[in-house]
Amino acid sequence: xxxxxxxxxxxxxxxxxxxxxxxxxxxxxxxxxxxxxxxxxxxxxxxxxxxxxxxxxxxxxxxxxxxxxxxxxxxxxxxxxxxxxxxxxxxxxxxxxxxxxxxxxxxxxxxxxxxxxxxxxxxxxxxxxxxxxxxxxxxxxxxxxxxxxxxxxxxxxxxxxxxxxxxxxxxxxxxxxxxxxxxxxxxxxxxxxxxxx
Amino acid sequence: xxxxxxxxxxxxxxxxxxxxxxxxxxxxxxxxxxxxxxxxxxxxxxxxxxxxxxxxxxxxxxxxxxxxxxxxxxxxxxxxxxxxxxxxxxxxxxxxxxxxxxxxxxxxxxxxxxxxxxxxxxxxxxxxxxxxxxxxxxxxxxxxxxxxxxxxxxxxxxxxxxxxxxxxxxxxxxxxxxxxxxxxxxxxxxxxxxxxx
DNA sequence: CCGTTTTAAAACGGCGCGTATTGTTAATAA
DNA sequence: TTATTAACAATACGCGCCGTTTTAAAACGG
Numbered sequence: 001x002x003x004x005x006x007x008x009x010x011x012x013x014x015x016x017x018x019x020x021x022x023x024x025x026x027x028x029x030x031x032x033x034x035x036x037x038x039x040x041x042x043x044x045x046x047x048x049x050x051x052x053x054x055x056x057x058x059x060x061x062x063x064x065x066x067x068x069x070x071x072x073x074x075x076x077x078x079x080x081x082x083x084x085x086x087x088x089x090x091x092x093x094x095x096x097x098x099x100x101x102x103x104x105x106x107x108x109x110x111x112x113x114x115x116x117x118x119x120x121x122x123x124x125x126x127x128x129x130x131x132x133x134x135x136x137x138x139x140x141x142x143x144x145x146x147x148x149x150x151x152x153x154x155x156x157x158x159x160x161x162x163x164x165x166x167x168x169x170x171x172x173x174x175x176x177x178x179x180x181x182x183x184x185x186x187x188x189x190x191x192x193x194x195x196x197x
Numbered sequence: 198x199x200x201x202x203x204x205x206x207x208x209x210x211x212x213x214x215x216x217x218x219x220x221x222x223x224x225x226x227x228x229x230x231x232x233x234x235x236x237x238x239x240x241x242x243x244x245x246x247x248x249x250x251x252x253x254x255x256x257x258x259x260x261x262x263x264x265x266x267x268x269x270x271x272x273x274x275x276x277x278x279x280x281x282x283x284x285x286x287x288x289x290x291x292x293x294x295x296x297x298x299x300x301x302x303x304x305x306x307x308x309x310x311x312x313x314x315x316x317x318x319x320x321x322x323x324x325x326x327x328x329x330x331x332x333x334x335x336x337x338x339x340x341x342x343x344x345x346x347x348x349x350x351x352x353x354x355x356x357x358x359x360x361x362x363x364x365x366x367x368x369x370x371x372x373x374x375x376x377x378x379x380x381x382x383x384x385x386x387x388x389x390x391x392x393x394x
Numbered sequence: 395c396c397g398t399t400t401t402a403a404a405a406c407g408g409c410g411c412g413t414a415t416t417g418t419t420a421a422t423a424a
Numbered sequence: 425t426t427a428t429t430a431a432c433a434a435t436a437c438g439c440g441c442c443g444t445t446t447t448a449a450a451a452c453g454g
Contacts, residue, residue, distance in 0.1 A: 011421090011422085012422050012423075012430070013420080013421060013429040013430030014419065014430050015420075015421060016431070017420095020432075020433095038316040041411085042410080043411085044410095051433070052431095052432065053433095054431090054432080054434095055432065111315055112316060114312070114371055115311070115312035115316075118233070118308055118309050118312040118371075119309060124372075132372065156387065160384060160386070163364075163368055164361050164364070164365050166368060167360075167367065167368035168364035169364070170368040170371060171364035171368060172360065172364075174371055175321075175325065175329065176315075176318070186357045187360070189357070190354060190357045190360075193390075193391040193392075194389070194392070195387075195390075195391070208398090208452090209397075209454085210397085210398040210451080210452060211398080211401070211450065212399085212400075212452065214401070217402095238440085238441060239441080239443090240441060240442085243402090248401080248402070249401065249403060250403090250442095250444095251401075251403090251444090254444085255400080
């Protein structure tokens with residue numbers, strides 16, 4: 001085994017084609033701008049991307065997985081946040097980012113993804129790990145921090161508080177209701193007075 | 198036209214078979230206890246109910262509609278509530294009822310129904326009219342009542358407040374997270390301090 | 395009896411599923 | 425160079441369910 005092979009953890013045989021991978025995700029994004037996840041088909045992706053169906057089935061277990069990969073790797077879906085002086089401001093930053101990610105076309109697609117995976121327990125878990133969990137955990141961390149610093153009351157339930165912050169957004173997302181850009185502010189205005197010390 | 202025909206709005210031709218209707222909804226309920234809405238098929242319902250496919254297609258536009266009909270006509274899904282002395286107690290009653298309706302097997306099915314209809318605008322509207330709207334409106338009415346009576350602050354946004362009450366429930370429903378029987382109480386404990394006068 | 399409508403049953407073409415097969419290509423190992 | 429290994433595109437397959445159409449019987453009112 002060569003030094004290069006050791007360094008890059010290379011294996012025998014033809015390596016995975018990065019061009020095909022990009023072609024598949026690109027084709028999926030283009031198709032999703034004109035149809036829904038439900039109406040999407042593996043065959044259509046393969047045809048548009050100029051790849052074999054087997055290549056898709058080899059690397060993704062379902063069309064929902066392909067869609068998740070296509071959407072979540074887009075710029076704007078990384079969850080990097082500016083540090084905030086207060087817990088309240090940190091919560092606002094996080095919530096506003098989620099609203100920005102979900103209030104437009106991408107939001108419709110994410111709603112369709114959540115829908116598509118409902119009868120697949122593993123897929124639901126995968127979705128939560130790759131999108132929901134880190135955002136909820138970040139909120140929980142901020143609530144906890146606010147409690148310890150005295151900014152918030154010390155008798156609130158962290159998990160339920162996170163639910164009251166994230167819940168309304170997902171509720172409106174799944175209900176097909178409009179979600180304006182300032183929706184995060186509205187939710188925080190409703191929630192904050194109840195948790196402030 | 199006879200008097201009876203006029204009274205009961207009878208029409209010419211063979212009347213709709215109530216037996217077939219019941220057979221279809223019964224078969225759907227039985228099938229849904231072993232599979233998901235997504236895996237349900239019109240053909241399977243027709244076979245199990247002993248009816249023709251055409252009979253189903255004549256009266257329902259989709260399998261999601263059949264499922265909604267089958268679930269929402271069950272006992273326990275009527276939204277009748279005891280009158281409450283305070284707005285807060287009224288809100289608790291309403292929210293607790295929703296949790297009771299959605300925290301078990303039926304909740305999973307409702308989540309699947311919401312999922313199934315995501316790419317059908319009319320179906321989404323129909324779902325909201327037949328389930329979500331009346332429950333949200335009831336909550337909005339109670340919040341408004343509490344504001345006017347001085348029980349709640351007068352500067353809160355009704356719509357957003359309803360979102361913070363219903364949102365967490367739908368959020369957990371669609372996330373596949375556990376929702377205990379006392380979840381309504383948890384949400385109210387989190388929300389109430391922020392809206393009380 | 396006649397016109398109308400619903401019904402169950404059966405058959406239809408079509409689509410996308412997930413798998414299998416084939417021959418080619420791009421890498422490593424000897 | 426040669427052998428080995430694995431990914432690749434292309435193609436074909438059987439299958440299940442779709443939504444529609446056709447047929448003949450059944451259930452009503454006039």
